[in-house]
C-alpha cells in the first residue's frame with residue numbers, strides 16, 4: 001500500500017505496524033517521535049497501530065551536534 | 067536617552083518586546099553551555115541584544131576545522147589552540163564593553179553544575195553531546211530554570227524551548243540516552259556551516275521571549291528544519307505521563323560518576339579524558355617532568371600543551387585533557403596515561 005513518510009510517498013506491505021516500518025528502515029522506535037495524520041503517538045501505539053493506505057507519517061529523529 | 071538605550075532603541079521599538087523586555091534581558095544571566103557553532107551564535111546575538119551577564123562554558127579548544135561554522139573564532143585562535151570559552155570571551159568583550167562575562171573553560175558535569183550555573187536565569191544548549199543535555203534537563207527541572215535545547219547536524223536543525231515545571235522536556239522526547247554510535251554526529255554526517263548559526267539565532271530568540279515573559283506554553287513546540295530539502299515541522303510534543311524527569315521527578319544525571327571517562331568530541335579526531343573530581347594539577351611541575359620533551363612543550367596559567375606532530379595533548383589544571391590525533395579512545399587514554407598519568 002502507499003503512504004507518505006516525511007513528505008515522500010512510499011510503498012509498504014499491508015497491515016504493518018509503525019514499529020515494524022521503522023525497524024525495516026533501521027530506526028529504533030525508542031529514539032524518535034512519530035506523528036500519524038498530525039497526531040503524536042505514544043511508544044505503545046507504535047507497536048500496536050497498523051498503518052492504513054494514505055496515512056501521513058512524520059518521523060522525527062533526535063538531532064545532536066551543535 | 068543614554069548610550070546604552072541608544073544602542074538598543076531599534077529593538078525596544080519592537081512593541082511586543084519593548085522596554086520591559088529589554089529591562090528583563092539586561093537583568094538576566096544567561097549560561098551558554100558549549101561555545102561552538104550553535105552556542106557561539108546565540109552568545110554573540112544575546113550579547114548584542116543586551117543580555118546583562120553571560121556565563122561561557124566550553125571544554126574544547128579552537129581548531130581549524132571549527133572555523134567554517136563557529137563564528138566567534140578566527141585563524142589566530144585556531145593556530146594558538148585557544149580554549150573556546152576564553153576566545154569567545156575575548157571576542158564578545160570587543161562586541162560589548164557593558165556585558166558581564168564569566169569564562170569557564172571546563173567540562174560541565176554533575177560535580178560542578180551547581181557552582182557554575184548558580185543564579186542563572188536561563189540555560190542555552192550549545193553542546194554537541196547527549197550526556198550534557200540530560201544533565202542540563204535534570205538540573206533545570208531540579209532548580210526551575212528554563213533551558214533551550216538546540217541541535218544541528220548534516221543539513222538539519224532542531225529546537226525545543228523547555229520551561230519547568232511544565233513538560234514537555236528532553237526526556238519526553240528521548241526517555242533514555244541512545245546507545246553510543248546510534249546518532250548522527252558532525253563526524254559521521256558532517257554539518258553545513260550556516261545551519262548551526264541559524265539554529266543558535268532561533269535559540270537566542272526563544273531565550274528573549276522566555277526572559278520577557280512572552281513565551282506561550284502552547285507555542286513551545288519541537289521545531290525541526292531540514293534546510294537542504296526545506297521542510298519545516300512543528301510538533302506539539304505531549305508531556306509523557308511516565309517521563310522520568312518532568313513527570314516522575316527522577317534526577318539520575320545529577321549523580322556524580324567517579325571514574326575517569328573518555329569522551330569522543332564531535333567533529334574531529336579528538337578525545338577528552340575526564341578524571342574524577344580531585345585536587346588541581348600543578349602544570350609547572352608536570353612541565354618539569356616532561357622536560358625531555360621540552361622542545362614540544364608550551365605551558366601557561368591555563369593549560370599545558372605537548373605537541374608531538376601527529377598527536378597533541380592539552381592538559382588543564384583540573385586534570386582534564388584533550389588528545390588530538392590518537393585515532394581511538396583507548397589510544398587517547400594510553401597517551402594520557404603515558405604523559406599525565408592517572
Ligand SMILES: [Zn+2]
Pocket residue numbers: 233234235236237238239305306309310311312313
Ligand atoms: Zn519530560
